[in-house]
Amino acid sequence: MTEVSFYEYSKLSADEKSALLRRSETDISGFIEKVGPILEAVRTEGDRAVARFGRELDKADLAESSIKVTEAEFDAAFKLVEDDVIEAIKFGISNIRTFHEEQKPEAMWLKEIRPGAFAGDRFTPIQSVALYVPRGKGSFPSVTMMTSVPAVVAGVPNLAIVTPPAPDGTVDAATLVAARLAGVDTVYKVGGAQAVAAVAYGTETIKPALKIVGPGSPWVVAAKRLLSGVIDTGLPAGPSEAMIFADDTVHGGLAALDLLIEAEHGPDSSAYLVTHSRRVAEQAIAALPEHWGRMTEQRVGFSKTVLTGKCGGVVLTSSIEESYAFVNAYAPEHLEILSTDAFAHLGHITEAAEILLGPHTPVSIGNFCLGPNAVLPTSRWARTYGPLSVTDFVKRSSIGYVTAPAYPEFAAHARKLALYEGFSSHANAVSDVRDAYLKTKG
């Protein structure tokens, strides 16, 4: 008999309520301590350390000379992956591309701020970005699509995927298929903390990048934290998490089915069902054993750990308003609104990285092929970050242009403020000294 964690929200103390908001990743100090030497080894030894950690940590048959995936390996991958999986990858890439092309900002906008004075923004691609594709407790062609497509749409000229090698020294074949179909040709066989260090510092084989994006295990999260002064580490995407919000218009068994989606990623996942309907809560708990009967042993193990532990379970609230409040306080990575009138709830939810509406939009569809990005902020970072997007692959420069007729008014105001702040060169540059130069050509 599996005891799923069950909470009656209104009966919890303030401390118990805040404990529900915790993720397994909240304390990664243990990982930080252990990744320090890995990062230092990669910095000082380069490829030698990358190959050694591949052998030690991934148990991979990896030599320094085989860190970079070859053309022949790409070609072989297309033969290994079944046609219907390749079709599904193409379907996903097509939708993800449509979504991200829509999202791409205009290359430049300019507004006439005052007559004769213009200002705006220009967006240009980041020159090099590394895409982390996990491979520990699963392989992730979907993460390859979700990171590669927006990067290609943004026009990043130097893209490279880093992903852990399998014991036979290969990269997951579907990941290679997805990479090539999305338009990324460089893949390095390196994962975990050593991957973050390799792209931050560069090695003999691996080119350094300005930024790394993509989700990963706490080893990856810890390395990103330590190297955030060396490389831009993008949005914080750690162990997967989801919240299923259900009102009283759906069957609890459906809620349980979807609760298991993200709970099966690993023992460090987080997954809650929140509902004000006791019927839904009870149906969900009762349905879990049948759903577990259709899952692999490994995934049953992971999801049981999550749903019987401190980062998952069923939360019964005393009202729908209390459910909204819990969702917003939790700020989940993925949120499903299970209701026959899902749009009615949407306005009440402000803190969630991805909001999927109605019984036909399970997290699985969002994860693989709907179009929006499934690389999302975890650990309550949805309160300040959004999903990975095209804008993560570009940087913004502001543009300004003041014409001669508009200049005097701006100069007068700028000079006053410069003098007030005590900056004499700032003030001189908008004084009669400039006027004199402007009147002469040399």
Ligand SMILES: NC(=O)c1ccc[n+]([C@@H]2O[C@H](COP(=O)([O-])OP(=O)(O)OC[C@H]3O[C@@H](n4cnc5c(N)ncnc54)[C@H](O)[C@@H]3O)[C@@H](O)[C@H]2O)c1
């Ligand atoms: N937020 C998102 O968008 C999103 C998407 C997909 C997956 N995820 C999450 O990403 C994570 C992927 O984790 P994973 O483990 O499957 O793959 P991973 O590639 O992130 O981690 C595996 C790597 O960790 C390193 N490692 C493992 N044990 C180690 C040890 N003892 N010492 C040092 N390094 C060690 C190894 O180098 C290994 O290659 C999961 O938590 C999953 O939930 C998140």
Ligand SMILES: N[C@H](CO)Cc1c[nH]c[nH+]1
């Ligand atoms: N749920 C993950 C993001 O948290 C994405 C994913 C890919 N494959 C399966 N799931």
Ligand SMILES: [Zn+2]
């Ligand atoms: Zn998932």
